[in-house]
Amino acid sequence: MSGGAEIVLSGISKRYDTGVDALADIDVTLRAGSFTSIVGPSGCGKSSLLRIVAGLVAPSSGHCRRGDGAQPAFVFQEAALLPWRNVERNAQLLMELAACRPEQMRQRVAEVLQLVGLAGFERAYPHQLSGGMRMRLSLARALALRPDLLLLDEPLAAVDELTRDVLQEELSRMWRQGGFTGVLVTHNVHEAVYLSTRVLVMSPRPGRVVDVIDVPFPFPRAPELRATPAFAQLTGRVSAALRQPTTI
Ligand SMILES: Nc1ncnc2c1ncn2[C@@H]1O[C@H](COP(=O)(O)OP(=O)(O)OP(=O)(O)O)[C@@H](O)[C@H]1O
Numbered sequence: 699m700s701g702g703a704e705i706v707l708s709g710i711s712k713r714y715d716t717g718v719d720a721l722a723d724i725d726v727t728l729r730a731g732s733f734t735s736i737v738g739p740s741g742c743g744k745s746s747l748l749r750i751v752a753g754l755v756a757p758s759s760g761h762c763r764r765g766d767g768a769q770p771a772f773v774f775q776e777a778a779l780l781p782w783r784n785v786e787r788n789a790q791l792l793m794e795l796a797a798c799r800p801e802q803m804r805q806r807v808a809e810v811l812q813l814v815g816l817a818g819f820e821r822a823y824p825h826q827l828s829g830g831m832r833m834r835l836s837l838a839r840a841l842a843l844r845p846d847l848l849l850l851d852e853p854l855a856a857v858d859e860l861t862r863d864v865l866q867e868e869l870s871r872m873w874r875q876g877g878f879t880g881v882l883v884t885h886n887v888h889e890a891v892y893l894s895t896r897v898l899v900m901s902p903r904p905g906r907v908v909d910v911i912d913v914p915f916p917f918p919r920a921p922e923l924r925a926t927p928a929f930a931q932l933t934g935r936v937s938a939a940l941r942q943p944t945t946i
């Protein structure tokens with residue numbers, strides 16, 4: 699796997715000024731070009747950790763080292779599109795904020811809309827798209843930045859199961875083509891295993907990493923992988939780690 703930024707988290711803890719201890723003793727290295735999922739109970743600090751990796755929130759102690767000049771992009775659970783902008787103009791939003799040249803924006807927008815299967819919908823408005831299409835647009839907007847690091851906070855939580863399976867396959871394809879390091883927060887153990895090279899399991903708050911599970915299946919992963927005994931065994935292992943978070 700080539701491309702992407704390496705992320706080194708050393709001794710990270712986070713206490714908010716409300717006194718809530720969200721994270722404790724996080725020591726993890728995410729290899730360049732890897733795809734890591736983070737699973738854990740609600741409120742255990744997953745979004746906080748993702749924000750620390752993105753540089754949006756400072757840890758209370760420890761540090762997060764991102765590869766030199768790494769360009770992160772964040773995809774939130776809600777597609778967060780601007781309703782008055784059409785697909786094309788939503789897709790170029792982050793590039794505008796990054797002061798990209800207009801011709802570069804046009805070219806990249808065309809590329810990423812093709813990549814996420816939205817070519818032909820450039821003039822449509824968000825309310826004219828399905829939930830899955832809105833999420834694809836949100837992904838396109840992040841990918842247009844050519845990130846070295848793509849951070850995804852439950853991006854597929856709001857779509858139905860069939861759409862979710864399809865979007866997982868698309869996301870996996872984009873990751874293989876995109877040359878970025880991926881970090882995905884999800885509540886869905888199957889999604890975590892299907893997409894990832896590694897799954898981190900967190901304890902209840904303050905969140906600690908209680909298990910690190912390498913996922914050995916080669917890429918590209920066929921949709922049928924989800925129905926194999928080996929897949930069931932690994933998802934079972936992640937679920938068991940979630941149920942017994944204090945064993946390590
Ligand atoms: N900006 C903030 N200020 C104060 N407390 C916060 C802030 N953001 C998060 N918290 C607290 O930190 C803890 C962890 O929150 P976080 O959103 O990281 O959890 P999470 O694992 O993403 O949960 P969920 O699975 O429900 O999304 C919670 O107790 C939350 O109330």
Ligand SMILES: [Mg+2]
Pocket residue numbers: 744745746
């Ligand atoms: Mg969260």
